[in-house]
Amino acid sequence: MRKTLLTASLFLLSVACFAQTANDDYRAAEQRAQNGDVEAMMWLGNYFYSVTPNSLTTSKIRYGDIEKAEYWYKKAYKKGSLDGMYCYAAIKEDAKLMKKAADKGHYQAAYDYAEYLLCQGGSRDKQRKQTIKAIRYLVMAADGGYGIAHAYWRLGKICEYPDTGYDYYSIERAKKYYTKGYEAGDEQCGRELRRMSGDY
Numbered sequence: 001m002r003k004t005l006l007t008a009s010l011f012l013l014s015v016a017c018f019a020q021t022a023n024d025d026y027r028a029a030e031q032r033a034q035n036g037d038v039e040a041m042m043w044l045g046n047y048f049y050s051v052t053p054n055s056l057t058t059s060k061i062r063y064g065d066i067e068k069a070e071y072w073y074k075k076a077y078k079k080g081s082l083d084g085m086y087c088y089a090a091i092k093e094d095a096k097l098m099k100k101a102a103d104k105g106h107y108q109a110a111y112d113y114a115e116y117l118l119c120q121g122g123s124r125d126k127q128r129k130q131t132i133k134a135i136r137y138l139v140m141a142a143d144g145g146y147g148i149a150h151a152y153w154r155l156g157k158i159c160e161y162p163d164t165g166y167d168y169y170s171i172e173r174a175k176k177y178y179t180k181g182y183e184a185g186d187e188q189c190g191r192e193l194r195r196m197s198g199d200y
Contacts, residue, residue, distance in 0.1 A: 026044075026047065029043045029044055029047070030044060033072065033075070036079070038076050038079045038080070038081050038084070041072045041073075041075045041076035041079065041081070041084065042072070042073070042076050042081060042083060042084060042087075044068070044069075044072040045069045045070075045071075045072035045073040045076065045084070045087055046069075047069075048065050048066070048068040048069035048072065049066070049069040049073075049087070049091075066091065069087075069091065070088065070091045070092070073087040073088040073091060074088045076088075082101060082104055082105070082106050083106070085097065085100065085101045085104075085106070085109075086098070086101045086106050086108060086109045086112075089101055089109065090112065095113070095116055098112055098113045098116065099113050102137055102140065105144075107140065107141050107144035108141070110137040110138075110140040110141040110144065111137070111138070111141035111150070111151050113137050114134040114135075114137035114138045114141065114151070114154065115134075115154075117130045117131070117133050117134040117137070118130065118131060118134045118154070131158060132168075134154075134158075135155065135158060135168065138151045138154050138155050138158075139151075139155065142155060142177075142180070142181075149180075149181045149184035149185050149186040149189070150181070150186055150188070151181075152177045152178065152180045152181025152184065152186060152189055153177075153178070153181050153186055153188050153189050153192065155174075155177040156174040156175075156177035156178045156181065156189065156192060157174075157192075159171070159173045159174035159177060160174045171196075174192075174196075175193065175196060177189075178190075178192045178193045178196070179193065
C-alpha cells in the first residue's frame with residue numbers, strides 16, 4: 001500500500017480527530033490511556049505519529065517514535081476503535097485490515113483501500129476485476145462524505161475510459177461525479193469539467 005497516500009490520510013485524521021483531548025499534556029493522556037481511555041490512546045498514537053518525518057515533504061526536522069504510535073493505535077483498535085483499526089492498518093500497510101475497517105464503515109479506509117486496489121499490477125483481466133472492486137469502495141468514500149472529495153475524481157476517471165471491460169463507461173456519469181466533487185471542494189474535479197467543456 002502506498003506510503004504517501006497513507007501518510008497524507010493519517011495526517012488528515014490526526015488533525016481532525018479528538019479535539020477534546022488536544023490540550024491534554026502527554027502525562028495526563030498516558031495516564032488516561034493506561035486506565036483504558038480509547039480517546040487518550042488515539043491522542044497518544046496521533047502525537048507520536050505527528051512528530052515523525054513527513055514523507056510528503058521529506059522533512060527531517062522532527063523525529064517521533066513510530067513504534068509507540070503503532071502501539072497506541074493497536075491498543076485503541078483492540079478496544080474497539082474503528083479509527084484505531086484504520087490507523088494501525090495504515091502503519092502496518094495491512095490491506096486485509098484496511099478492507100476490514102472499510103467494510104465496517106470507515107470512509108477514509110474505504111478510500112485508501114480503493115486506491116490500493118487500483119494500484120495493483122497484473123494482467124489486464126486482473127486489473128479490470130480490481131477496478132470493479134475499487135468502485136464499491138470509492139462510492140462508499142464519496143457518499144460517506146470523505147473529506148477530500150477526491151473519490152469523485154477517481155470515479156469520474158474510471159467512467160471516462162471504456163477499456164476497463166465492464167459496463168461503467170459513461171461520459172455523462174463522469175461529468176456528474178466531477179460536478180459532485182467540484183461542489184464538495186475538489187479543484188481537480190473542476191479542472192476536469194473545464195477540460196470536458198473546452199473551457200481552459
